[in-house]
């Protein structure tokens with residue numbers, strides 16, 4: 300563990316210093332108190348209350364349906380379980396794109412009611428005014444470029460983004476703009492590793508990659524994916540550290556067997 304990892308509470312400034320010192324930044328999602336406690340205790344630098352909650356918590360196909368009230372609820376639960384990590388919360392679809400006053404209102408609610416330490420929003424130049432307004436209110440903003448799942452219906456697929464030169468140039472200029480606007484970090488999702496390296500070297504704020512290669516300043520994964528709870532989901536970028544789907548269904552079927560056979564509860568488990 301380096302000097303930064305031993306510091307008590309991680310701030311946006313800590314992440315900035317990590318990039319400067321060449322220490323990789325770690326981030327995982329969490330959506331509830333119990334998981335947040337485990338993820339924080341495991342030592343990640345930052346926890347993302349992702350709108351992927353729409354998928355892994357609520358069972359929706361896309362991230363679009365989750366509401367600001369629901370994201371605030373998840374964030375409140377996570378914050379209660381965290382001692383050290385920086386808690387970043389996604390602002391959901393429709394709560395910041397339309398106008399910058401609404402964006403600020405959404406971000407303020409997320410900070411005030413949710414207790415988040417920062418918010419994350421998807422997009423570049425299109426949401427410039429919203430980013431400016433939120434940053435100017437003193438709220439740390441994390442950007443998100445590349446595969447932006449809230450725009451899935453505009454793209455139609457979850458394939459790698461910015462493979463063509465024009466899209467890659469747009470992404471690089473968006474990244475520079477996000478830095479200028481005062482974002483403290485930015486997520487790069489599903490883009491070529493070479494482009495992510497170039498972006499990471501071109502800006503001084505940290506890049507957190509998911510499917511964006513090894514040269515990002517940090518990495519983020521969805522908790523349910525990396526512990527192997529999310530059985531059907533195996534994109535190339537995912538590394539599964541456990542097979543909890545098998546572990547948990549196994550535990551459940553043992554319990555069922557034990558109750559059916561009257562093995563559980565035994566005398567020690569009774570009053």
Ligand SMILES: Nc1nc(=O)c2c([nH]1)NC[C@@H]1CN(c3ccc(C(=O)N[C@@H](CCC(=O)O)C(=O)O)cc3)CN21
Nearest residue numbers: 351354355362448456457458521524529532533534535
């Ligand atoms: N559980 C979960 N994990 C995530 O990483 C995640 C979410 N949900 N929800 C929000 C976004 C959406 N993301 C996604 C969604 C789909 C693919 C995907 O299916 N990729 C496949 C096929 C893509 C294709 O070719 O159409 C792949 O093999 O990479 C990747 C990232 C990442 N985020």
Ligand SMILES: CC(C)C(=O)C(=O)O
Nearest residue numbers: 328349350351486519
């Ligand atoms: C995949 C990460 C970056 C995200 O935005 C989410 O979990 O919602």
Ligand SMILES: [Mg+2]
Nearest residue numbers: 349350351389
């Ligand atoms: Mg998200």
